[in-house]
Amino acid sequence: MERSAAITLQDLSIGYGKGKTQTLVAQGINLTIKTGGLYGLIGINGAGKSTLIKTLNGSLTPLSGTLLFDDQEAQDLSSGERAKLLSVVLTKSPISLNLSCYELIALGRHPYTNWMGVLNEQDKQAVEDALIKTDLLELKDRKCYELSDGQLQRALLARAIAQNTPLIILDEPTTHLDLHHKFKMLKLMHELAAEGKTIIYATHDLEQALDLCDKLLIIQGKQIEMHSPKAAIEAGIIQQLFPKETVNFDPANKRFFLSK
Template sequence: MKEEREHQNILVTKDLAIGYKQSKKDTLCLLSDINLTIRKGEMVCLLGPNGAGKSTLMRTIAGIQSPLDGCTLVEGIPIRDRNFKEIAQLLSIVLTERINVGNLTVYHIVSLGRHPYTSWMGKLSDADNEKIKWALEQVGLLHYANHYINQLSDGERQRVMIAKALAQDTPLIMLDEPTAHLDLPNRVEIMRLLHRLARETNKAILMSTHELDLALQAADLIWLMARNQPVKVGAPEDLVLNGSIEDTFQNKSFNFDRKTGNFIMNYQKKQTIQLLGNDVMGFWTQRALSREGYQVTCEQVGDCCVKLIEETMKWEIHQNGSVTCCNSIQELIACLKETLHTN
């Protein structure tokens, strides 16, 4: 069983130490004794606050930066001391930077993924062309093959770069914040695409990201980095339940809500107010009241209460025997400001 699991390993780091050589004698070690594994068909998200060493770890794994100690293996082959062509047949990289090569077609860009396998003349074989078409099909862009890259949206451009990585046909695909320049629908689509590709192609996918909410939904495993602490590894749900996510991103400005997987901003509380009602309407009402600085509770406090009338989608403010009806949360907030200020 152990041998079978090891056979499934695509990426393994052994006693890896990452950092920088400041001089011939001095080194700055960010983290040491890093032992991590990614198996076939797994999508792993690397998360952590700025300055934790995520980019350094990604560069070291990719062979762009030399480790201070230890080694990285892809399918059992050490990355260190391999030439660029050999590394390019083991792992492919999708970077954060936007693509500005407007005079190249989508097909041309994706074909660059076959470069590690072509002769010095760069001529594509029939097998190369089939692989390029397959990669474009996987990301849903085959019909854009002859379009110029500057005719595509940011989300489509990112899919082109993912197709290029697929055409490179490496067991490991690494992505550095692939959703950084995208709007919400495209961020979701890229994460869904990567999750599907890991399953269907059986490739290992490692991506660094700041999209915690999407990573919690899409990743099979999360590598959680914090300054001067060992990398925490686990299923997203385990890292939420054991408090690791909360501890790693601890900040006075917000709290991590384990129930929803969201960060909740901390606002200066000015008054406690009772809210009667729950479900969706209650959730959004409580969020709006919290943003305005109210401490929301279901217990009776003071002489002011907000009651939700879910059947008619209305809000009632009960205070000192009087009732004020509001037709929206915006109106509710305005009425509360006026009512409580007057009193």
């Protein structure tokens, strides 16, 4: 039975470090992220977007509170169970650049293969589908060190797609992409969400997030709140993210402009 991707955060505090060196990033988080939909994770630099992503993927342990995936505590999930539940694309993913583009994407199938990592026909089809969706089929045999930054970013997203998890978490997925491929990736993320995937992506491009996302996860002042783009605009939350002497926001057109 295919799992869904509902996420519940109950009185959650996130951060990093231990003991006296512990650094609190956000606290008292109470959210329920329902299955399916495109969620934009926004906040100024250093607000805690990466910390939240690393907490969700298990790289960081919550400082306190409860993190649930489909009513199961995250700490009780094995690495194999987590790999079938969520896939993650980080801005600096540690990979071997000697892999071919195809081999990199095929790594997404490892949660389903045997101990030798042999791909069956279903695995191969999943990899090919991911290559097609990310416009990389013609580059599948190139080594990763031969790919541009933008092509490598697409390959990492293709790996997540091939992993076929109900939840996909992306950290700045359109970084390094030209305008054409940036909009192609955003369209693909929107299509995946429409198919029932839960897509959470951190972004600095707030105008795009306001146009595309079903919900926004907004990090501000050690708090994380979830709002629809419309509600966040009407409540003045978007303008509050930046000092007015630097940036102004036009709520009618959902556009930012330089304060003069």
